[in-house]
Amino acid sequence: MNLPGYPYHQTLEQRSGQPQRRPVVIVGAGPVGLTLALDLARRDVPVVVIDDSDRIGEGSRAVCWAKKTLEVFDRLGVGEAIARDGVRWQRGRVFHGEREAYAFDLLPEAHHKMPAMVNLQQDQVEARLARAAQLDGRIELRGRHELIGLEQDSDGVTLNVRTPDGLFDMRADWVVGCDGARSPTRSLLGLSFQGQVFEDRFLIADVRLAPGVRPRGLDPARPERWFWFDPPFHRGQSVLLHAQADGLWRIDFQLGRDADTEAERDAGRIKARVAAMLDSDGFELVWSSIYQFCCRRAERFRVGxxxxxxxxxxxxxxxxxxxxxxxxQDADNLGWKLAAVLRGEGSDALLDAYEFERIEAADDNIGHSTRATDFISPKSALSRRFRRAALDLAxxxxxxxxxxNSGRLSLPSAHVDSPLSTPDADPWAGGPGPGCPAPDAPLDGGGWLSERLRGGFALLAFGWPVNVERLPVITLPGEGLAATRYGARPGSVVLLRPDGVVAARWHRFDADAVSAALLRAHGRPNE
Structure with missing residues (x-):
């Protein structure tokens, strides 16, 4: 597909030398920055997105998009296209040598609008997000705008930006750095990046197969995630295989800590590895990269x-x-909070809650990733023996x-200790509690619950309708699939946040309790 760009052009504030104050400036036009821009725009918040490039990034990079992310994209108008054009899958298989150790299903129950996972190359996802942003008059996407300075006071933030026409200043109420692992925003804030850097090196190879060639017998009509420990075609290491859109296959080869990075970049060497895996040379090497990875985070996610x-x-x-x-999911969590603060509906504590919740999520993800990496790349003889025993027994x-552990697949984090949640007053037999992500379910009249949750607060009423001033109420049957997923019974009500998180729930409607929970979810618990 043709990838859209966002060419540089000189703006009025550059020509005039007078900064124009903006509610929000987002630094970085990748999938996170564009998602946040689209979210804010749909809340009628004007946004400027700046990026030091002027085009979509090259290469597939991120490939797998999880169900929760697809639901966010769907709310922003691009989810159905991504799910349609990508490769849907939910089943994975793990091998030890050539023997299957075990298999898993990410979404064994039916009746969800979005699939468990869709594989679509990052540049294609970014392209759809960028096109949507360019069609929204509330978003200004500026290419070749490099952030080099950042100063803030109690009234706002001044950004010093370098362009082909020189330096100029921008002024914003709020700034969000979505500018990647080497984030200039984070550096200008003086924040440390704490965690672990892993020494193992990995090779990514995206290949297109010739007609009739199948990777190790996998059926392209039933795509799955395949992971090998110690396969016969790459002894002593691991390999990961994914189907992608446009007939591409993603292969990750573990190379080890002592790999000669420059030698491994040689196209002939890469092709030899792929040919050994496929037992065929009937393929085209489309893209490749060698990487090391880290499990780390910034010490703060908010500074003023x-x-x-x-x-x-x-x-x-x-x-x-x-x-x-x-x-x-960071963007999904932040967008409604930032818009509520700008409108005066939510207190500044909402943004502290963003930091609290997303640091909690980051630590959870880092923990899972670190454990997976330790299993994939054991550091000691004892760890290697444990891994072999686990694989044999599995x-x-x-x-x-x-x-x-070949990498626990992405799931949305639960914020059970969030200051925005109202704890249960009554016992519940199941369902997501306060701070947990809300599940999708089909509606009796057709369509999906996720389609009714369009980025605002909503109250689910099970069994009979209720009325709350200025709060949308979605009436659902007191019995059935939706009630089962929420652990509800006739008379139960569940308050959902704009990011699809349960804020509170009760087995009996009480208007005063709902109002108090709404205030708490807006960071105003004492009003």
């Missing part, structure tokens, strides 16, 4: 009027698809399967 999201705030290993997905026993 400047916030961080995505890789600027945290990094994880690619095993488990937690990086880009977590970044999009093929024969159920209890050992959870011990095998």
């Amino acid at each position: 009027r400047v916030l961080l999201a995505g890789d600027a705030a945290h990094q994880v290993s690619p095993f488990g698809a937690r990086g880009a997905n977590s970044g999009v 093929a024969r026993t159920e209890f050992a399967k959870p011990l095998v």
Whole structure:
């Protein structure tokens, strides 16, 4: 597909030398920055997005987009296209040598609008987000605008920006750094990036197969995630295989800590590795990269009027698809809070809650990624023996399967200790509690619950309708699939936040309790 650019042009404030104050300036036009811009625009918040490039990034990079992320994209108008054009999958298989150790299903229950996972190259996802942003008059996308200075006071933030026409200043109420792992925003804030850098090196190869060639017998009509420990075609290491859109296949080869990076970049050497895996030379090498990865985060996600999201705030290993997905969920968490603060509906404490919740999510993701990396790349003889025993046992026993860790796949984090949540007053037999993500469900009249949750607060009423001033109420049956997923019974009500998180729930409607929970969810618990 043709990838859209955002060419540089000189703006009025450059020509006049007078900064124009903006409600929000986003630094970085990757998937996180564009998601946040689209979210804010749909809340009628004008946004300027600046990026030091003027085009979509090259290469597939992030590939797997999880169900929660797809639901965010769907609310922003691009989810159905991404789900349609990508490769849907939910089943994975893990091999030890050539023997299957175990298999898993990410979404064993039916009746969800979005699939468990869709594989679509990052440049294509970015292209759809960028086009949507360019069609929205509330978003200004500026290419070749490099952030080089940042100063803030109690009234706003001044950004010093370098362009082909020289330096100029911008002024904003709020700034969000979505500018990647080498984030200039984070550096200008003086924040440390704390965590672990792993020494192992990995090779990514995107290949297009000739007609009739199948990777190790995998059926392209039933795509799955395949992961090998110690395969016969790459002894002593691991390999990961994913189907992508446009007939591409993503292969990750573990190279080890002592790999000669320059030698491994040689196209002939890469092709030899791929040919050994496919047992065929019937393929085209489309793109490749060698990487090391980190599991780390910034010490703060908020400094005054400047916030961080995505890789600027945290990094994880690619095993488990937690990086880009977590970044999009940062944007989903932040957009409604920032808009509420700008409108005066929410207190400044909402942005502290963003930092609290997303640091909690980052630490959860870092923990999962670190454990997966330690299993994939054992550092000691004892760790290697444990891994071999777990893999051998997993093929024969159920209890050992959870011990095998090839990267726990991305799931939205639960914010059970969030200051925005109202704790349960009554016991519930199941369903998501306060701070947990809300599940989708089909509606009796057709359509999906996720389609009714369009980025605002909503009250789910199970069994009969209720009325709350200025709060949308969605009436659902007191029995059935939706009630089961929410642990509800006739008379139950569930308050949902704009980012699809449960804020509070009761088994009996009480207007005063709902109003108090709404105030708390807006960061105003004492009003």
